Each structure stands twice: as structure tokens, then as C-alpha cells.
Amino acid sequence: MSWRAPSGGVLRAFGLALAVASVVLPALPLGPLFAQPPLPLAVLWAAYGWAAEDEISWTAPVVLAALGLLHDQLAGGPYGLFVALYLSAYLAGRVAAVLMSAPNLISLWGGFIATALATVGVAWLLAPLGLGRNAPLTPYAETVTVTAILFPLVRPLYMQGQSRQQIRART
Amino acid sequence: MRRAGAGRRITPGVLIAVALGLGAAVLVALQAGRGGVLQAGDDGAAVAGRVATGPARASENLVDRIGAMWSAAARVQQLERENRELQTWRELAERLAERNRRYEALLRMPVNSFGEGADIERSIAAQLVLDSGGPFTRTLVANAGAEHGVRVGFVALNENGLVGRVVSVGRRTSRVLMLDDYTSRIPVLGESSRVRAVLAGQATRPPELISQPYQVQAPRLDFIVGAQDLREGERIITSGDGGLFPRGIPVGVAQGGRDGQWRVSLSAAQRPIDFVRLVPFVGLEAPEQTLTADAGPPPGVSSSVAVVRREVMTAPPTAPTPAPRPRIVLAPRTDGAAQPPAPPAQIQPEPAPSGPPQ
Numbered sequence: 001m002s003w004r005a006p007s008g009g010v011l012r013a014f015g016l017a018l019a020v021a022s023v024v025l026p027a028l029p030l031g032p033l034f035a036q037p038p039l040p041l042a043v044l045w046a047a048y049g050w051a052a053e054d055e056i057s058w059t060a061p062v063v064l065a066a067l068g069l070l071h072d073q074l075a076g077g078p079y080g081l082f083v084a085l086y087l088s089a090y091l092a093g094r095v096a097a098v099l100m101s102a103p104n105l106i107s108l109w110g111g112f113i114a115t116a117l118a119t120v121g122v123a124w125l126l127a128p129l130g131l132g133r134n135a136p137l138t139p140y141a142e143t144v145t146v147t148a149i150l151f152p153l154v155r156p157l158y159m160q161g162q163s164r165q166q167i168r169a170r171t
Numbered sequence: 172m173r174r175a176g177a178g179r180r181i182t183p184g185v186l187i188a189v190a191l192g193l194g195a196a197v198l199v200a201l202q203a204g205r206g207g208v209l210q211a212g213d214d215g216a217a218v219a220g221r222v223a224t225g226p227a228r229a230s231e232n233l234v235d236r237i238g239a240m241w242s243a244a245a246r247v248q249q250l251e252r253e254n255r256e257l258q259t260w261r262e263l264a265e266r267l268a269e270r271n272r273r274y275e276a277l278l279r280m281p282v283n284s285f286g287e288g289a290d291i292e293r294s295i296a297a298q299l300v301l302d303s304g305g306p307f308t309r310t311l312v313a314n315a316g317a318e319h320g321v322r323v324g325f326v327a328l329n330e331n332g333l334v335g336r337v338v339s340v341g342r343r344t345s346r347v348l349m350l351d352d353y354t355s356r357i358p359v360l361g362e363s364s365r366v367r368a369v370l371a372g373q374a375t376r377p378p379e380l381i382s383q384p385y386q387v388q389a390p391r392l393d394f395i396v397g398a399q400d401l402r403e404g405e406r407i408i409t410s411g412d413g414g415l416f417p418r419g420i421p422v423g424v425a426q427g428g429r430d431g432q433w434r435v436s437l438s439a440a441q442r443p444i445d446f447v448r449l450v451p452f453v454g455l456e457a458p459e460q461t462l463t464a465d466a467g468p469p470p471g472v473s474s475s476v477a478v479v480r481r482e483v484m485t486a487p488p489t490a491p492t493p494a495p496r497p498r499i500v501l502a503p504r505t506d507g508a509a510q511p512p513a514p515p516a517q518i519q520p521e522p523a524p525s526g527p528p529q
Contacts, residue, residue, distance in 0.1 A: 029302050029445060038306065075305025076312075076339075076346055082305070131307055136353045136373075139306035 049158025051093030286417025
């Protein structure tokens, strides 16, 4: 009996489910398992991976915006903060995908770290606007750090191969 | 040819018949008024009948058993189905028992745990259905809203102590701002030392909170007045200053940090916050707010007091008073019965305290 690697569609579905779970599960009163922050924010993985994989798809930003709105609602607002964070991760991921000529794990990891730092910068700009000037940025930075550390483990869920743009560039 | 009289012979059959007939008659005569013999006969007949019909009944049971064997598989399936249903009911019963236990714990809250002035009769027990889902804010969502009578400003507490305050209300839900949110500021005091302070939610997570069992963080104490008197492990309660919280709700225990910063280990963090009581609190208005301009003794009442003067009590030297308050001074009067109504009150701004709050 041979083991077959799951297809790209299955991995993508798992990635989306993980992203949704990372938004919803911390908001549910499930006890200490999900109550001890910081938990990774899988939507950042999804934004980065989808940006590299599907440059021409319009569904990725729409899904990211919807997840951002859901996250804003669960967190108690303000609406738009997480939408901006996730879409900024998507845009930073696009830039990183263009800059990487020969992506490997290290460069992909570095690209994700840069993307995550970009979202921290966006949070530094936007959080005081929506939450007041004393809005804490450290918990989000901790969350992003954990997310960046765990990126190599989940990369296959979001980045099955090289981006079409990179393939076109090679050909 | 028969001789005369020779044919009148009693046959043995007739004799037996007569004997039996007489015996029956005697038997009937003997058992008149007594049923014991008949009952004994019945018993005997019953035994005989059981013995006689036993094989028939045995074969009947055998048929049933054989028929049951044919339907055993279906019966097992039915029992398994019933078992699953019973398991579901058992889980439901256990959940309800747990919920009931939590409600009972909430309802058994001592009166003094609500603080002074809380409207316990109109308090609402609610279950927390959503936790804070983001890294920026610390809020909880309870499943009681405007339809249940919840309003903004209700105090959220459980049997352990203060949880927070309702900051927004929907139709069926309400959002509770927790004490460890970075925007939370609660006036508190030490129960034994009477030291006053402001409990400030933390913007960052102190390292020692990793040992906390749940997500609630330890807010710090700001603007401590008389910090040298605050004792390690002292119980911290709400002071009631500001009128948003009743006085006397347990908040937590004071803990001195290595950096000299006092923090409070929240009582609500002792166990997961699943149920809360949302308690309305209408703080008493300050006397200067309720005092009317023509206030004075009732007509017809004479008073020997020549000058009626009320002023706001200045804050004690140890208490922070950030904003100046108006001072109301009533005009003098000599005789309440004969004098016309008192002139309007003169409101004078009270000077700000000399020293800034710490």
C-alpha cells in the first residue's frame, strides 16, 4: 500500500482551514489550550503563500479581507484593522515573490519574516488610530514572531511550488 | 323357557353403579360446608395439569427462543442505538449538571462580594460565549444583551471577584472589557491598609504571567497613595471612587514586583471565566449634584443657624483629585419662616489641589 502525497487542492484546503481556525479558535472559550497567547496567526501564512502562488487570482485578497473582518468582529473591533494587516501581508508577499529569483526554504522564510515585519509596521501605524495611542503592540509582535518561527513547518500548506511569475521568468 | 322370577337378577354393573352413586352421595354429604377437599383436589389437578402441559409450554418457549435468535442481530442494533442515545443524554445531563453547579455557585455569591450599592435583585447571570480573539484588546462576550436588561456600565463579576465592565450591548450579547485590557482603569484600595490606587490594565505581558493558568493578566497599580503601606498579599478591592463600580468588590491580591511596581493577581484568574453576573450599579450622586439652588430648611421651621454653608469636602491628602470641582455656597439667612426664599446658589470653582497626583 503506497502513500500518495495529497494534491495541491487538498493542501490548499487544509491551509485555508488552518487560517480560519487561527482566527476562530482563540475567540472561543475552550479553556487553557487556546487561551494562552501568543498563538500563531495562520492568516499571515496564507496571505504570504497565496500572494506567491496566485498572482492573478482575485479570490485570495477577498478571502483575506473576509477573514480580517471576521477577526475584527471577534476581537471587538475596530473594523478594518485586521483587514489591513492581512492585505498588507498579501501585498508584501507579492513584492517578496517578485524579488525572489530562485526561491528556496531560506529565502522563502526570509521573505515571510520581512512580510511579518511589514505587518507589524502597519499595526504600529494603524492600531493607535483605531484603539488609541496607548494601544499595545507587543502582543501582536509576539504573535507575529511565533508565526514566523513556525513558517517552515506549514509552508507546504500554502506554497506548493514556484509561482507562475517565477516560472515565467525562468522560461 | 324362563321360569317366573328367574330373570330378575341384579347385574354387577348395576351394583357398581349403585355403589358409586351411594358413595358419591355420601361424599357430597360429607363435604357439605367444607371446601378443603375440593381445594386439595384442585391442587392435585393443577399439579397434574402442569405436568401434563409442561412439554407443551417448554416447546412454546423453545419456539420463542428460536425466534429470538433469528432477531438477535436486529435486537443488538436496537440496543446499540439506544445505548448511543443514552450516552448522548448522559453527556447532556453532565453538561447541564455542570452548568447548574456553576449557576448555583454564582447564586451563592455572598452579598458583600457585590460591593456596596449594587442592585443584586436585577443582576443577570450570563455565560461567556466568546473570548478576546485578538492581540490588541481584552474583552469577553456574554450571552445576555439588551433584551435581557443589560446596559452599558453593568459590572461583570463572578464568584471569585471582579471581571470587568460592560462596554457595549447588543440585542442578545454584551461585551465585557476585562480588567487586564490596556484601556481599563479601576480605582481600588487595599482592604487593610486603605491605600488607594488605580488598577491599570497592562499593555504588555509581564514574564511572570506565564505561570498564570489562564489568559487574564496581572494589571499594575498606578497612582498609589501611600505605597509604603501597601502589603504583599493584601486583598485589593474596588474603592468606589468615580461612581462606576460599587465599593468593596474583591479584585485580587497585591504583589510587589522586582522593579518596585505593584501588580494585582486577579481573583477572576483563579479559574476559567465561563459564567458571570452582570450587576447594575447606579452610583450615588454627589451632594453638590443633587443640591438645588433654593435648598434650605422647610418653611415654618426656624433655625438658630445663621449661615448654612455647604462645600465639597476636599479630598484627603492621600487621595488623588485630578479635576477641580465646583463649590456651592448658600447665602446666609436668619429666620427660615419669615425670610423669602434663599437666593440662587453661588457656584465657585474650587482650586485644584496643590500637589499633582502621583
